[in-house]
Amino acid sequence: MGPGLRRGHGLERLRKIEKYVGHAMTDLIDALTATRLLGIGRQTLYAYVSRGLIHAEPDPADPRRSLYRADEVEALIRRKARGRKPERVARAALDWGLPVLDSAITRIAEGGLFYRGVDAIALAGRATLEETARLLWDCGDIDPFEAPPAPPPALWAELLPRLASFTPVERCTALLALGEPAALAVWARRSASLWKDAGKLVREIAAAAAGVLPSALPVHEVLAKAWGVEAAAEQIRTTLVLCADHELNASTFTVRCIAATGASLPATLVGGLAALSGPLHGGTMSRCEALFDEIERDGDVGPVIAARLQRGDPIVGFSHPLYPDGDPRGRVLIELLPPGDRHRAILAAIEQLIGHPPNLDFGLAALSRSLGLPRGAAFTLFAVGRSVGWIAHALEQRSQPGLIRPRARYVGPAPVGA
Numbered sequence: 001m002g003p004g005l006r007r008g009h010g011l012e013r014l015r016k017i018e019k020y021v022g023h024a025m026t027d028l029i030d031a032l033t034a035t036r037l038l039g040i041g042r043q044t045l046y047a048y049v050s051r052g053l054i055h056a057e058p059d060p061a062d063p064r065r066s067l068y069r070a071d072e073v074e075a076l077i078r079r080k081a082r083g084r085k086p087e088r089v090a091r092a093a094l095d096w097g098l099p100v101l102d103s104a105i106t107r108i109a110e111g112g113l114f115y116r117g118v119d120a121i122a123l124a125g126r127a128t129l130e131e132t133a134r135l136l137w138d139c140g141d142i143d144p145f146e147a148p149p150a151p152p153p154a155l156w157a158e159l160l161p162r163l164a165s166f167t168p169v170e171r172c173t174a175l176l177a178l179g180e181p182a183a184l185a186v187w188a189r190r191s192a193s194l195w196k197d198a199g200k201l202v203r204e205i206a207a208a209a210a211g212v213l214p215s216a217l218p219v220h221e222v223l224a225k226a227w228g229v230e231a232a233a234e235q236i237r238t239t240l241v242l243c244a245d246h247e248l249n250a251s252t253f254t255v256r257c258i259a260a261t262g263a264s265l266p267a268t269l270v271g272g273l274a275a276l277s278g279p280l281h282g283g284t285m286s287r288c289e290a291l292f293d294e295i296e297r298d299g300d301v302g303p304v305i306a307a308r309l310q311r312g313d314p315i316v317g318f319s320h321p322l323y324p325d326g327d328p329r330g331r332v333l334i335e336l337l338p339p340g341d342r343h344r345a346i347l348a349a350i351e352q353l354i355g356h357p358p359n360l361d362f363g364l365a366a367l368s369r370s371l372g373l374p375r376g377a378a379f380t381l382f383a384v385g386r387s388v389g390w391i392a393h394a395l396e397q398r399s400q401p402g403l404i405r406p407r408a409r410y411v412g413p414a415p416v417g418a
Helices: 011-021 031-038 042-050 070-081 086-093 120-124 129-136 154-162 168-176 191-210 219-226 230-242 250-260 265-276 284-298 301-311 328-335 342-354 360-370 377-398
Strands: 028-030 056-059 062-069 106-109 112-115
Touching (some): 028 031, 031 042, 031 062, 031 070, 062 070, 112 120, 112 129, 112 328, 120 230, 129 219, 129 230, 129 377, 154 168, 168 191, 168 265, 168 377, 191 219, 191 265, 191 377, 219 377, 230 328, 230 360, 230 377, 250 377, 265 377, 284 301, 284 342, 284 360, 284 377, 301 342, 328 342, 328 360, 342 360, 360 377
Antiparallel strands (some): 028 062, 056 062, 106 112
Protein backbone atom coordinates (compact mmCIF):
# COMPACT_ATOMS: atom_id res chain seq x y z
CA MET A 1 0.00 0.00 0.00
CA GLY A 2 1.04 3.58 -0.57
CA PRO A 3 2.73 5.71 2.07
CA GLY A 4 -0.47 7.57 2.86
CA LEU A 5 -1.98 4.44 4.37
CA ARG A 6 0.87 3.85 6.78
CA ARG A 7 0.03 6.56 9.28
CA GLY A 8 -2.85 8.25 11.01
CA HIS A 9 -5.78 6.25 9.67
CA GLY A 10 -8.59 4.03 10.96
CA LEU A 11 -12.05 4.64 12.32
CA GLU A 12 -11.72 8.41 12.19
CA ARG A 13 -11.28 8.15 8.43
CA LEU A 14 -14.41 6.00 8.25
CA ARG A 15 -16.34 8.68 10.11
CA LYS A 16 -15.16 11.15 7.50
CA ILE A 17 -16.52 8.87 4.78
CA GLU A 18 -19.89 8.83 6.51
CA LYS A 19 -19.78 12.61 6.58
CA TYR A 20 -19.39 12.70 2.81
CA VAL A 21 -21.60 9.83 1.67
CA GLY A 22 -23.84 8.97 4.63
CA HIS A 23 -24.36 5.26 5.16
CA ALA A 24 -24.63 4.29 1.47
CA MET A 25 -21.15 2.94 0.90
CA THR A 26 -21.85 2.29 -2.80
CA ASP A 27 -21.95 6.07 -3.45
CA LEU A 28 -19.29 7.66 -5.62
CA ILE A 29 -16.85 10.30 -4.42
CA ASP A 30 -14.51 12.58 -6.35
CA ALA A 31 -10.73 12.37 -6.44
CA LEU A 32 -10.21 15.18 -3.93
CA THR A 33 -12.46 13.49 -1.36
CA ALA A 34 -10.88 10.08 -1.95
CA THR A 35 -7.33 11.37 -1.52
CA ARG A 36 -8.26 13.33 1.62
CA LEU A 37 -9.91 10.30 3.21
CA LEU A 38 -7.02 8.01 2.36
CA GLY A 39 -4.36 10.59 3.16
CA ILE A 40 -2.61 10.09 -0.18
CA GLY A 41 -1.75 12.08 -3.27
CA ARG A 42 -3.44 11.78 -6.64
CA GLN A 43 -0.61 9.73 -8.13
CA THR A 44 -1.03 7.13 -5.39
CA LEU A 45 -4.78 7.12 -6.00
CA TYR A 46 -4.17 6.43 -9.69
CA ALA A 47 -1.78 3.64 -8.71
CA TYR A 48 -4.51 2.06 -6.58
CA VAL A 49 -6.84 2.22 -9.59
CA SER A 50 -4.26 0.58 -11.86
CA ARG A 51 -3.81 -2.23 -9.31
CA GLY A 52 -7.54 -2.78 -9.09
CA LEU A 53 -7.82 -1.74 -5.44
CA ILE A 54 -10.25 1.04 -6.36
CA HIS A 55 -12.40 1.33 -9.46
CA ALA A 56 -12.90 4.60 -11.32
CA GLU A 57 -16.08 5.52 -13.14
CA PRO A 58 -16.82 8.51 -15.40
CA ASP A 59 -18.60 11.41 -13.73
CA PRO A 60 -22.06 11.70 -15.38
CA ALA A 61 -21.93 15.49 -14.96
CA ASP A 62 -18.45 15.77 -16.50
CA PRO A 63 -17.08 12.74 -18.41
CA ARG A 64 -13.57 14.22 -18.20
CA ARG A 65 -13.56 13.55 -14.44
CA SER A 66 -13.52 10.23 -12.63
CA LEU A 67 -15.43 9.20 -9.53
CA TYR A 68 -14.44 6.47 -7.08
CA ARG A 69 -16.44 3.96 -5.05
CA ALA A 70 -16.69 4.95 -1.42
CA ASP A 71 -17.08 1.34 -0.28
CA GLU A 72 -13.71 0.47 -1.83
CA VAL A 73 -12.10 3.44 -0.11
CA GLU A 74 -13.66 2.20 3.13
CA ALA A 75 -12.28 -1.31 2.53
CA LEU A 76 -8.75 0.05 2.08
CA ILE A 77 -8.98 2.02 5.30
CA ARG A 78 -10.38 -0.94 7.28
CA ARG A 79 -7.71 -3.26 5.90
CA LYS A 80 -4.93 -1.03 7.15
CA ALA A 81 -6.67 -0.23 10.44
CA ARG A 82 -6.95 -3.89 11.43
CA GLY A 83 -4.18 -5.01 13.74
CA ARG A 84 -2.80 -1.57 14.38
CA LYS A 85 -1.71 -1.09 17.94
CA PRO A 86 -3.53 1.79 19.67
CA GLU A 87 -0.27 3.31 20.84
CA ARG A 88 1.01 3.47 17.27
CA VAL A 89 -2.17 5.19 16.14
CA ALA A 90 -1.80 7.70 18.97
CA ARG A 91 1.84 8.33 18.11
CA ALA A 92 0.96 8.93 14.46
CA ALA A 93 -1.70 11.43 15.50
CA LEU A 94 1.02 13.67 16.96
CA ASP A 95 2.80 13.91 13.59
CA TRP A 96 0.39 15.51 11.07
CA GLY A 97 -2.00 12.65 11.84
CA LEU A 98 -5.57 12.33 13.04
CA PRO A 99 -7.30 15.25 14.79
CA VAL A 100 -6.82 15.08 18.56
CA LEU A 101 -8.86 18.06 19.82
CA ASP A 102 -12.24 19.54 18.98
CA SER A 103 -12.08 23.17 17.88
CA ALA A 104 -14.44 25.63 16.21
CA ILE A 105 -11.70 28.13 15.34
CA THR A 106 -9.84 27.17 12.18
CA ARG A 107 -10.43 24.63 9.43
CA ILE A 108 -7.83 23.51 6.89
CA ALA A 109 -9.47 21.52 4.10
CA GLU A 110 -9.63 21.22 0.31
CA GLY A 111 -6.53 23.37 0.00
CA GLY A 112 -8.15 26.27 1.87
CA LEU A 113 -7.87 28.01 5.25
CA PHE A 114 -11.01 29.14 7.07
CA TYR A 115 -11.40 31.19 10.26
CA ARG A 116 -14.72 30.18 11.87
CA GLY A 117 -16.05 29.31 8.43
CA VAL A 118 -14.77 32.50 6.77
CA ASP A 119 -12.24 32.16 3.95
CA ALA A 120 -9.02 33.48 5.53
CA ILE A 121 -7.47 34.31 2.15
CA ALA A 122 -10.43 36.51 1.22
CA LEU A 123 -10.48 37.98 4.73
CA ALA A 124 -6.85 39.00 4.41
CA GLY A 125 -7.80 41.15 1.46
CA ARG A 126 -10.04 43.42 3.52
CA ALA A 127 -9.79 42.93 7.31
CA THR A 128 -7.46 44.27 9.97
CA LEU A 129 -5.87 42.05 12.58
CA GLU A 130 -8.24 43.58 15.14
CA GLU A 131 -11.29 42.59 13.06
CA THR A 132 -9.84 39.11 12.63
CA ALA A 133 -9.41 38.88 16.40
CA ARG A 134 -13.09 39.68 16.93
CA LEU A 135 -13.96 36.85 14.56
CA LEU A 136 -11.57 34.29 16.04
CA TRP A 137 -12.44 35.21 19.63
CA ASP A 138 -16.16 35.05 18.78
CA CYS A 139 -16.79 38.44 20.42
CA GLY A 140 -20.08 39.26 18.72
CA ASP A 141 -20.77 42.99 19.08
CA ILE A 142 -18.06 43.57 21.67
CA ASP A 143 -14.94 45.33 20.41
CA PRO A 144 -11.93 44.35 22.57
CA PHE A 145 -9.94 47.20 21.03
CA GLU A 146 -12.50 49.95 21.51
CA ALA A 147 -10.91 51.54 24.56
CA PRO A 148 -7.61 53.37 24.07
CA PRO A 149 -4.64 51.56 25.56
CA ALA A 150 -3.96 52.34 29.19
CA PRO A 151 -0.52 53.80 29.91
CA PRO A 152 1.94 50.91 30.23
CA PRO A 153 3.84 50.38 33.47
CA ALA A 154 6.56 52.98 34.01
CA LEU A 155 9.16 50.27 33.58
CA TRP A 156 8.18 49.87 29.91
CA ALA A 157 9.67 53.20 28.93
CA GLU A 158 12.70 52.56 31.09
CA LEU A 159 13.33 49.04 29.79
CA LEU A 160 12.67 49.51 26.07
CA PRO A 161 16.07 51.13 25.33
CA ARG A 162 17.81 48.43 27.34
CA LEU A 163 15.98 45.72 25.39
CA ALA A 164 16.80 47.16 21.98
CA SER A 165 19.36 44.44 21.27
CA PHE A 166 17.02 41.66 22.40
CA THR A 167 15.08 39.48 19.98
CA PRO A 168 11.32 40.13 19.60
CA VAL A 169 10.61 36.98 21.65
CA GLU A 170 12.88 38.16 24.47
CA ARG A 171 11.36 41.64 24.51
CA CYS A 172 7.81 40.30 24.51
CA THR A 173 8.55 37.80 27.25
CA ALA A 174 10.17 40.42 29.46
CA LEU A 175 7.47 43.04 28.99
CA LEU A 176 4.52 40.66 29.28
CA ALA A 177 5.70 39.90 32.80
CA LEU A 178 5.13 43.57 33.68
CA GLY A 179 1.38 43.39 33.05
CA GLU A 180 -1.32 44.31 35.54
CA PRO A 181 -1.95 41.78 38.32
CA ALA A 182 -5.54 41.32 37.12
CA ALA A 183 -4.34 40.14 33.72
CA LEU A 184 -1.81 37.81 35.30
CA ALA A 185 -4.36 36.18 37.59
CA VAL A 186 -5.99 32.81 37.08
CA TRP A 187 -9.02 33.14 34.79
CA ALA A 188 -12.01 33.60 37.03
CA ARG A 189 -13.85 36.34 35.17
CA ARG A 190 -16.39 36.67 32.40
CA SER A 191 -15.35 36.31 28.75
CA ALA A 192 -16.13 39.98 28.07
CA SER A 193 -13.47 41.02 30.57
CA LEU A 194 -11.03 38.52 29.12
CA TRP A 195 -11.60 39.90 25.62
CA LYS A 196 -10.61 43.36 26.85
CA ASP A 197 -7.48 41.90 28.46
CA ALA A 198 -6.78 40.01 25.24
CA GLY A 199 -7.03 43.17 23.14
CA LYS A 200 -4.62 44.90 25.49
CA LEU A 201 -2.18 41.99 25.24
CA VAL A 202 -2.20 42.01 21.42
CA ARG A 203 -1.33 45.71 21.46
CA GLU A 204 1.44 45.10 23.97
CA ILE A 205 2.91 42.19 22.01
CA ALA A 206 2.94 44.28 18.82
CA ALA A 207 4.60 47.19 20.65
CA ALA A 208 7.14 45.02 22.45
CA ALA A 209 8.07 43.12 19.29
CA ALA A 210 8.62 46.40 17.44
CA GLY A 211 10.37 48.05 20.39
CA VAL A 212 7.87 50.89 20.84
CA LEU A 213 5.21 51.90 23.37
CA PRO A 214 1.64 50.55 22.97
CA SER A 215 -0.58 52.63 20.72
CA ALA A 216 -4.26 52.99 19.80
CA LEU A 217 -3.33 52.76 16.12
CA PRO A 218 -4.21 49.55 14.26
CA VAL A 219 -1.46 47.00 14.72
CA HIS A 220 -0.38 47.07 11.07
CA GLU A 221 0.09 50.83 11.28
CA VAL A 222 2.06 50.51 14.52
CA LEU A 223 4.51 48.12 12.86
CA ALA A 224 4.73 50.10 9.63
CA LYS A 225 5.48 53.29 11.57
CA ALA A 226 8.03 51.58 13.84
CA TRP A 227 9.86 50.24 10.77
CA GLY A 228 9.59 53.48 8.80
CA VAL A 229 7.62 51.91 5.95
CA GLU A 230 4.22 53.60 6.25
CA ALA A 231 3.61 53.05 2.53
CA ALA A 232 3.72 49.29 3.13
CA ALA A 233 1.02 49.29 5.82
CA GLU A 234 -1.49 47.47 3.60
CA GLN A 235 0.92 44.63 2.83
CA ILE A 236 1.65 44.33 6.54
CA ARG A 237 -2.09 44.24 7.31
CA THR A 238 -2.66 41.39 4.85
CA THR A 239 0.30 39.47 6.23
CA LEU A 240 -0.87 39.73 9.84
CA VAL A 241 -4.30 38.32 8.96
CA LEU A 242 -2.76 35.40 7.04
CA CYS A 243 -0.63 34.60 10.11
CA ALA A 244 -3.49 34.86 12.63
CA ASP A 245 -4.10 31.14 13.08
CA HIS A 246 -3.28 27.75 11.60
CA GLU A 247 -5.05 25.18 13.74
CA LEU A 248 -2.92 23.01 16.09
CA ASN A 249 0.64 23.80 15.10
CA ALA A 250 3.37 23.40 17.70
CA SER A 251 3.04 26.80 19.36
CA THR A 252 -0.76 26.71 19.41
CA PHE A 253 -0.82 23.22 20.92
CA THR A 254 1.61 24.51 23.55
CA VAL A 255 -0.75 27.40 24.30
CA ARG A 256 -3.69 25.03 24.71
CA CYS A 257 -1.74 22.77 27.08
CA ILE A 258 -0.83 25.79 29.23
CA ALA A 259 -4.36 27.19 29.14
CA ALA A 260 -5.75 23.82 30.23
CA THR A 261 -3.81 24.13 33.49
CA GLY A 262 -5.65 27.36 34.34
CA ALA A 263 -2.54 29.49 33.88
CA SER A 264 -3.01 33.18 33.06
CA LEU A 265 -3.54 34.48 29.55
CA PRO A 266 -0.09 36.18 29.45
CA ALA A 267 1.46 32.87 30.54
CA THR A 268 -0.09 31.09 27.59
CA LEU A 269 1.32 33.72 25.24
CA VAL A 270 4.80 33.39 26.72
CA GLY A 271 4.55 29.65 26.08
CA GLY A 272 3.48 30.23 22.50
CA LEU A 273 6.36 32.62 21.91
CA ALA A 274 8.83 30.14 23.37
CA ALA A 275 7.61 27.36 21.08
CA LEU A 276 7.61 29.70 18.08
CA SER A 277 11.26 30.59 18.64
CA GLY A 278 12.45 27.09 17.72
CA PRO A 279 14.33 26.64 14.41
CA LEU A 280 11.76 24.13 13.14
CA HIS A 281 8.84 26.50 13.74
CA GLY A 282 9.13 30.30 13.58
CA GLY A 283 12.88 30.00 13.14
CA THR A 284 12.27 28.62 9.65
CA MET A 285 11.91 32.20 8.41
CA SER A 286 15.44 32.96 9.57
CA ARG A 287 16.61 29.95 7.61
CA CYS A 288 14.80 31.34 4.55
CA GLU A 289 16.58 34.64 5.04
CA ALA A 290 19.89 32.78 5.26
CA LEU A 291 19.07 31.13 1.93
CA PHE A 292 18.44 34.56 0.38
CA ASP A 293 21.74 35.78 1.82
CA GLU A 294 23.59 32.86 0.25
CA ILE A 295 21.93 33.36 -3.14
CA GLU A 296 22.63 37.09 -3.18
CA ARG A 297 26.23 36.53 -2.11
CA ASP A 298 26.89 33.96 -4.83
CA GLY A 299 24.78 35.75 -7.43
CA ASP A 300 23.15 32.65 -8.96
CA VAL A 301 20.28 30.57 -7.64
CA GLY A 302 21.04 27.34 -9.50
CA PRO A 303 24.46 26.50 -8.02
CA VAL A 304 23.33 27.39 -4.48
CA ILE A 305 20.28 25.12 -4.61
CA ALA A 306 22.19 22.35 -6.39
CA ALA A 307 24.92 22.44 -3.75
CA ARG A 308 22.34 22.25 -0.95
CA LEU A 309 20.60 19.32 -2.59
CA GLN A 310 23.93 17.54 -3.07
CA ARG A 311 24.73 17.97 0.62
CA GLY A 312 21.27 16.72 1.54
CA ASP A 313 20.34 20.06 3.10
CA PRO A 314 16.61 20.85 3.09
CA ILE A 315 15.34 23.70 0.96
CA VAL A 316 13.17 25.37 3.59
CA GLY A 317 10.12 27.46 2.79
CA PHE A 318 8.56 25.18 0.20
CA SER A 319 5.60 22.77 0.23
CA HIS A 320 3.35 22.04 3.20
CA PRO A 321 1.90 18.72 4.45
CA LEU A 322 -1.58 20.23 4.83
CA TYR A 323 -1.65 21.79 1.34
CA PRO A 324 -0.78 19.20 -1.33
CA ASP A 325 -1.40 21.75 -4.08
CA GLY A 326 0.47 24.60 -2.39
CA ASP A 327 0.10 26.85 0.64
CA PRO A 328 -2.41 29.59 -0.31
CA ARG A 329 -0.87 31.95 2.26
CA GLY A 330 2.50 31.75 0.54
CA ARG A 331 0.86 32.40 -2.82
CA VAL A 332 -0.83 35.57 -1.55
CA LEU A 333 2.40 36.92 -0.06
CA ILE A 334 4.28 36.33 -3.30
CA GLU A 335 1.51 38.18 -5.16
CA LEU A 336 2.19 41.18 -2.90
CA LEU A 337 5.74 41.48 -4.25
CA PRO A 338 6.17 44.29 -6.79
CA PRO A 339 6.40 43.21 -10.45
CA GLY A 340 9.98 42.52 -11.38
CA ASP A 341 11.07 42.09 -7.76
CA ARG A 342 14.22 39.95 -7.62
CA HIS A 343 12.60 37.60 -5.12
CA ARG A 344 10.09 36.56 -7.80
CA ALA A 345 12.98 35.47 -10.01
CA ILE A 346 14.60 33.59 -7.12
CA LEU A 347 11.32 31.84 -6.39
CA ALA A 348 10.78 30.86 -10.03
CA ALA A 349 14.28 29.40 -10.25
CA ILE A 350 13.90 27.38 -7.04
CA GLU A 351 10.46 26.10 -8.03
CA GLN A 352 11.82 24.93 -11.36
CA LEU A 353 14.60 23.02 -9.60
CA ILE A 354 12.64 21.37 -6.78
CA GLY A 355 9.09 21.34 -8.14
CA HIS A 356 7.38 22.64 -4.98
CA PRO A 357 5.48 25.91 -4.43
CA PRO A 358 6.42 28.34 -1.63
CA ASN A 359 4.76 28.25 1.78
CA LEU A 360 4.06 30.98 4.33
CA ASP A 361 7.65 31.00 5.65
CA PHE A 362 9.21 31.72 2.26
CA GLY A 363 6.55 34.32 1.50
CA LEU A 364 7.16 36.13 4.78
CA ALA A 365 10.91 36.21 4.28
CA ALA A 366 10.63 37.33 0.65
CA LEU A 367 8.08 40.06 1.35
CA SER A 368 10.00 41.37 4.37
CA ARG A 369 13.18 41.71 2.34
CA SER A 370 11.34 43.23 -0.59
CA LEU A 371 9.77 45.91 1.64
CA GLY A 372 13.12 46.68 3.26
CA LEU A 373 11.98 45.65 6.73
CA PRO A 374 14.61 45.10 9.44
CA ARG A 375 16.18 41.69 9.95
CA GLY A 376 13.82 39.46 11.90
CA ALA A 377 10.69 41.36 10.80
CA ALA A 378 9.28 38.20 9.20
CA PHE A 379 9.33 36.50 12.58
CA THR A 380 7.75 39.55 14.21
CA LEU A 381 4.91 39.58 11.68
CA PHE A 382 4.28 35.91 12.33
CA ALA A 383 4.38 36.24 16.11
CA VAL A 384 2.18 39.35 16.30
CA GLY A 385 -0.38 37.92 13.90
CA ARG A 386 -0.38 34.50 15.58
CA SER A 387 -0.89 36.03 19.03
CA VAL A 388 -4.53 36.52 18.01
CA GLY A 389 -4.90 32.83 17.23
CA TRP A 390 -3.13 31.80 20.41
CA ILE A 391 -5.61 33.83 22.43
CA ALA A 392 -8.53 32.29 20.54
CA HIS A 393 -7.30 28.79 21.38
CA ALA A 394 -6.57 29.71 24.98
CA LEU A 395 -10.10 31.06 25.40
CA GLU A 396 -11.59 27.99 23.76
CA GLN A 397 -9.49 25.64 25.88
CA ARG A 398 -10.56 27.54 28.98
CA SER A 399 -14.16 26.46 28.29
CA GLN A 400 -13.21 22.77 28.14
CA PRO A 401 -12.72 20.83 31.39
CA GLY A 402 -9.62 18.87 32.29
CA LEU A 403 -5.93 18.86 31.48
CA ILE A 404 -4.40 17.91 28.15
CA ARG A 405 -2.48 14.89 29.39
CA PRO A 406 -1.23 12.38 26.79
CA ARG A 407 0.64 9.26 27.87
CA ALA A 408 4.21 8.31 26.99
CA ARG A 409 5.17 4.94 25.51
CA TYR A 410 7.96 3.77 27.77
CA VAL A 411 11.03 2.48 25.90
CA GLY A 412 13.59 2.54 28.74
CA PRO A 413 15.16 -0.31 30.67
CA ALA A 414 12.93 -2.89 32.31
CA PRO A 415 12.12 -2.28 35.98
CA VAL A 416 14.50 -3.90 38.41
CA GLY A 417 12.90 -5.89 41.21
CA ALA A 418 13.44 -4.91 44.85
